[in-house]
Amino acid sequence: MSDREHISRRPGKQQRDAKISDSVKARRCAALAVMDVRANGKALELALAETEDYASLESRDRAFARAIAATVFRRSGQIKAVLKPHVRKKPTAPVQAVLETAVAQIVFMDVSPHAAVSESVDVLKSRRNTTPFASFTNAVLRRVVEQGKQTAAAAPPKSNIPGWIRGEWERTYGKIPMTKIAVQLIKDPGLDLTVTDKRQDLAEATGGTPVGRQTLRLKSIGDVTALPDFEAGTWWAQDLAAAQPAQILMSQFDDVKGVRVLDMCAAPGGKTLQLAAAGMTVTAVDKSAGRLKRLEDNLVRTKLNATVVHKDALEFKAEPFDAVLLDAPCSATGTFRRHPDVLHNRSPKSVADLVRLQDKLLPKAAALTAPGGVLIYAVCSLQPDEGLPRIAKFLENAPDFRLIPIPALPGLDLPNERFKGGVVRTLPCDMPKSGGLDGFFIAALRREA
Ligand SMILES: C[S@@+](CC[C@H](N)C(=O)[O-])C[C@H]1O[C@@H](n2cnc3c(N)ncnc32)[C@H](O)[C@@H]1O
Structure with missing residues (x-):
């Protein structure tokens, strides 16, 4: 049985799940998806979609799960640095994933640290096999709340890029471009649209900036279907x-x-x-x-x-x-x-x-x-x-x-x-x-x- 199945398919889970909130489910989806991407090379969107609760969550909770998992991948080196002083022996994959998703929330996201700790612990308690790690995780995360931001700030952005990729990029593009590339990884990306008609009108309606021949750059991604002229295509x-x-x-x-x-x-x-x-x-x-x-x-x-x-x-x-x-x-x-x-x-x-x-x-x-x-x-x-x-x-x-x-x-x-x-x-x-x-x-x- 895989680690993923361990966290998701144990007897008694239905009774346990009946009691947990959607925000705990969203956090669990994020942890499961992180494991699946790492273990099976899946794309994050697919891994999220395949978690058992994702489809039944409100779009707000799905976006939350996606944001947590994406932050784990954007900040992987810094998250590792934050956990290192507090975790001596490598935990099982489900516990590691819950720790990482919790650090992502506590250190890098606009989330109440108290909720991030207690609901991440609830994720572990939602399955019999991870329940024994709840108090250890609680203790680690309380220390992360105190020291995490400071430790993360001391870790360079390029530590977020896996070593083999960093090596290829440094050799190909040079050390300084590599550092600049790493900074892009931790920035929130905007949204580019290719516009075929009335780009200036759309720029005025959205506050976007025309760039190049056909592109309109918007500052944040948001819900594309809600943008003007979505139906007009x-x-x-x-x-x-x-x-x-x-x-x-x-x-x-x-x-x-x-x-x-x-x-x-x-x-x-x-x-x-x-x-x-x-x-x-x-x-x-x-x-x-x-x-x-x-x-x-x-x-x-x-x-x-x-x-x-x-x-x-x-x-x-x-x-x-x-x-x-x-x-x-x-x-x-x-x-x-x-x-x-x-x-x-x-x-x-x-x-x-x-x-x-x-x-x-x-x-x-x-x-x-x-x-x-x-x-x-x-x-x-x-x-x-x-x-x-x-x-x-x-x-x-x-x-x-x-x-x-x-x-x-x-x-x-x-x-x-x-x-x-x-x-x-x-x-x-x-x-x-x-x-x-x-x-x-x-x-x-x-x-x-
Ligand atoms: C980089 S994506 C293409 C993106 C697309 N050109 C666009 O602008 O939206 C590469 C595509 O290659 C397709 N693909 C992979 N191997 C293929 C093959 N042997 N024959 C045809 N398509 C293939 C994949 O399904 C994928 O959709």
Whole structure:
């Protein structure tokens, strides 16, 4: 039986659960999800959704559970430093998860410390096998209330990034950018919208700031469905960096209307929407049915058209396209500001597996690019192996393709070194005054006519 089952599936739990409040359940969901992300490499949203109480909680309690778990992943090094003086022997996984979620609340969240301690202890008491650890946890957390903030302040933000990732980033981007990247991890991210119509009106209605060609930056995430024009479908949530690959693709054509484009790994469809909104004839392929459903819902809401194909792109056959966008499956470590779990459910092996897939998808994308056509490769990863080496390896065996150098991105204030080698690399610490952006690698290639 797994640790997760230990905390959640013991006899007598129904009677015990009848007595516990929704806020204790939310705290328990957070602890269970933290364990699941760590042990099974799951995405946080999925791990939360699979906890037994999550679906039945009010949206406010679900958001609370999500915020606690996200804080554990954002502050992992600092939380470790806070617990270290008080916990000599490593506890079982459920107790460790409850301790971490409690420290997240006490030290980093706007939560009553008293409630955080007593309800975290109640989480342990809600299951027979963790009940014996309740008084130990209570004693540890009382000391955290007294000393936790001070200990956390002394631990540097970069301690929140797992060692193997920190090593790769330091070697690739340098020590100072690494420190700045780590600061982005502990900041609350804003919300970027890609807007297709009346961006200035939406800016005035929301207090957002227009940036780049199509983006509107809002200070906080909130409920997107409550924003103006949600039903009208003139915008969708998309990070400023994530909007660049499709814009680079479109900038290669004098007139994009009717140009045939393949979005090869398309779901949930941010880039498909950009291409379709510009009037391109889009075929959107993805192998995930669940994610394609979201793409289809997005097309309906935005009243845009694309041919949607549920297929493994490696097996997809069609007449070559004028342009192919390969937004490849990747470790997504560049998206840590909104998905801090990506730093904790990846490993060198999972990156190596993705690199092998990227090396198969690139030649397939090339075969689907017509002579004279454009191929864009993009990943939302900061891991060096998923970027330039993939293009270098591809070009070794593709003499009919050449790199189209990208010298700058309109409306984005990025240092020149982000365009070294003719490709684009964005770092989360870029454009700090306007809120940073996701880490992306983008390369544009053209096939000989
Ligand atoms: C980075 S995400 C794409 C994001 C999307 N382009 C957007 O802008 O919303 C990568 C996608 O690749 C899909 N994928 C992974 N392997 C695939 C394959 N062999 N064939 C097609 N799609 C694949 C995943 O399901 C995932 O939706």
